[in-house]
Amino acid sequence: MKYLGYFVSSDGLKMDSWKFQQILNWPQPKNIKALQSLLVFANFYHCLIKNYSQKITALTSLLKKDSPFIFNEEAFSQFQITKEAFTTVPILSHFNASLPTIVETNASDHALDAVLSQVNDSGKHPIAFDSCKLLPAELNYEIHGKGILGIVWALKRWSHFLLSLSNPFQVLTDHSSLQYFMSSKVLTHCQAHWAEFLSEFLFTITYFPGMLATLPDSLSCWDDIYPERGGLHQQESSNISSSNQARWNSRFKIILNKG
DSSP: OEETTEEEOSSOEEEOHHHHHHHHTOOOOOSHHHHHHHHHHHHHTGGGOTTHHHHSHHHHHTTSTTOOOOOOHHHHHHHHHHHHHGGGOOOBOOOOTTSOEEEEEEEOSSEEEEEEEEEETTEEEEEEEEEEEOOGGGGGSOHHHHHHHHHHHHHHHTHHHHTTOSSOEEEEEOTHHHHHHHHOSEEEHHHHHHHHHHTTOEEEEEEOTTHHHHSOOTTOOOTTTSOOOOSSOOOOOSEEEOOOHHHHHTTOEEEEEEO
């Protein structure tokens, strides 16, 4: 069944074949307006593309204000790679609340990335890819702060799935960020909001050394055409004392594992 540019079947979600041909036949952009049209179209299907942001860095740089529009060899190469990426897009499986569920997160200097997957008899299958750019204030976060923010953002993004699970889901990330967070004697207003939010979920965290280097840095956003997010970030105007560390630790239904 075709629905909103996708083809939905019992196997999952994939790109409509007509849209697939449209992107493959897309002509080389000759100006910013044409490039924006291409990226808006591709961004609509960004949940299907691994390493999406890496494929379009040269293209998005052409959207910067006061920069000349020079479609050089690198831009042309990424234009071709972006189109070819649609020939290998996976089928996104339907979410099943009875299956083991995995959330993989990655926080880079400028963006948050996440993958939602589930495991069945045939292996691990993607349910969704997503990412967003960091807000200006978040760019100044320490690495542990960005790591926690990445987990909070991913859980908020897919809360409608994750809160329906009766068994703990698994978060794959560098758990040192969470250890720092849970052992902190002082929490800012922002961190207190994170603690309150995370307490709603039942999940485990598994640490995989080097995992962040292999996660898909997918779907990073660009300023002019990707919407801002909200709801996770609060101004850190003052500190909140949490001298009773056990109180904060009890807010998290989390088991720390080491993979």
